[in-house]
Amino acid sequence: MDRADIFSHPDSKWTEGLGPNADIVISSRVRLARNIQNIPFPYLLGDDKEGEILNLIKNIIQDPDFKEKVGIFHYLPLSELTPMERWVLVEKHLISPQHAQSHGHKGVVIREDEAVSVMINEEDHLRIQCLLPAMQLNEAWHLADEIDDRFEQALDFAFDKDKGYLTSCPTNVGTGMRASVMLHLPGLVLTRQGYQIFATMSQIGLTVRGMYGEGTEALGNLFQISNQVTLGLSEDDIINHLTSVTLQVIEQERHARGILLQEAKEQLEDRVWRAYGILSHARILSSQEAMTLLSELRLGIDMKIIKEIDPKVFNVLMVTTQPAFLQQKSELELQPQVRDIKRAEIVREKISSYSGGD
Numbered sequence: 416m417d418r419a420d421i422f423s424h425p426d427s428k429w430t431e432g433l434g435p436n437a438d439i440v441i442s443s444r445v446r447l448a449r450n451i452q453n454i455p456f457p458y459l460l461g462d463d464k465e466g467e468i469l470n471l472i473k474n475i476i477q478d479p480d481f482k483e484k485v486g487i488f489h490y491l492p493l494s495e496l497t498p499m500e501r502w503v504l505v506e507k508h509l510i511s512p513q514h515a516q517s518h519g520h521k522g523v524v525i526r527e528d529e530a531v532s533v534m535i536n537e538e539d540h541l542r543i544q545c546l547l548p549a550m551q552l553n554e555a556w557h558l559a560d561e562i563d564d565r566f567e568q569a570l571d572f573a574f575d576k577d578k579g580y581l582t583s584c585p586t587n588v589g590t591g592m593r594a595s596v597m598l599h600l601p602g603l604v605l606t607r608q609g610y611q612i613f614a615t616m617s618q619i620g621l622t623v624r625g626m627y628g629e630g631t632e633a634l635g636n637l638f639q640i641s642n643q644v645t646l647g648l649s650e651d652d653i654i655n656h657l658t659s660v661t662l663q664v665i666e667q668e669r670h671a672r673g674i675l676l677q678e679a680k681e682q683l684e685d686r687v688w689r690a691y692g693i694l695s696h697a698r699i700l701s702s703q704e705a706m707t708l709l710s711e712l713r714l715g716i717d718m719k720i721i722k723e724i725d726p727k728v729f730n731v732l733m734v735t736t737q738p739a740f741l742q743q744k745s746e747l748e749l750q751p752q753v754r755d756i757k758r759a760e761i762v763r764e765k766i767s768s769y770s771g772g773d
């Protein structure tokens with residue numbers, strides 16, 4: 416995948432949708448916050464120093480040994496990207512919305528398969544993120560650990576022998592790790608059990624966020640669950656705890672789907688087929704409506720109510736129907752009403768490609 420493909424193709428490693436519990440876990444993410452010793456945190460840095468950090472990282476990823484060991488990365492200084500390109504990276508979950516809106520010498524390096532991205536000068540000098548499809552928290556952690564080791568061969572990270580890694584926000588001190596899963600939980604939402612379960616998360620050191628992380632809405636019944644605590648726990652503790660809670664939530668979601676099938680089969684089928692009908696024929700779709708209907712369609716696919724559509728369609732449409740991706744693809748800035756027409760067209764085409772025409 417070359418640099419231009421990052422903005423024109425919806426596919427990332429996570430959109431492959433393959434792996435354990437892929438019917439409920441859309442993606443698993445591990446991010447490590449790291450800072451370079453003796454350099455102030457980004458919020459205290461002047462432009463020159465920020466520029467130096469960007470250059471440092473650029474040189475590291477261009478080193479032949481680094482490339483051979485951990486792969487080819489594209490270097491993208493945010494100042495060289497259009498606002499639309501930055502938002503495509505948010506919609507592909509490769510950078511945070513906060514990073515997309517920042518000014519100064521910020522950047523990101525992205526591995527060719529888009530499983531790894533490293534934000535530069537976000538809240539910390541480096542935010543190493545590994546994003547894999549389905550329930551692969553352990554795999555994402557091992558990959559992040561490997562990338563971290565490679566950077567650490569070239570950089571001295573700020574580390575305190577008692578506290579661990581030092582980070583700009585005290586909530587990240589220690590491992591600097593946030594592990595998270597993005598879950599599709601329509602069963603828990605429809606049976607009204609979701610909010611009760613989410614309310615207990617903070618009592619067990621976890622937090623529930625919306626589709627694009629901190630401060631964002633939970634669209635399309637998608638929720639991100641992540642660890643709140645980074646201090647006093649090892650990386651393995653964090654991964655094991657999140658894994659065991661996620662497996663319980665998966666069980667509860669399966670149970671809720673079973674109840675729906677047993678107690679409200681016709682209503683469930685009706686909802687799924689209506690979603691299919693609207694998505695296959697609508698001429699205007701807002702992003703919110705599209706996400707809601709795509710979630711219902713995906714539920715129907717996972718519950719074998721609809722058999723001919725590949726569940727991966729949901730992951731890809733989660734990216735291609737988003738405002739920035741739509742506009743980037745059209746190479747035009749589009750008014751919201753025009754975007755809604757374009758979105759409906761894209762969804763119709765994708766769905767009819769499975770069902771033999773609109």
Ligand SMILES: Nc1ncnc2c1ncn2[C@@H]1O[C@H](COP(=O)(O)OP(=O)(O)OP(=O)(O)O)[C@@H](O)[C@H]1O
Nearest residue numbers: 442443444508510511593595596597626627628629
């Ligand atoms: N499991 C996941 N799958 C896909 N994307 C994710 C997942 N978890 C987080 N993200 C994405 O990562 C970005 C940052 O998320 P979030 O704000 O929750 O975490 P963070 O990096 O730990 O930031 P902070 O330290 O500010 O809380 C967002 O764009 C979000 O969509």
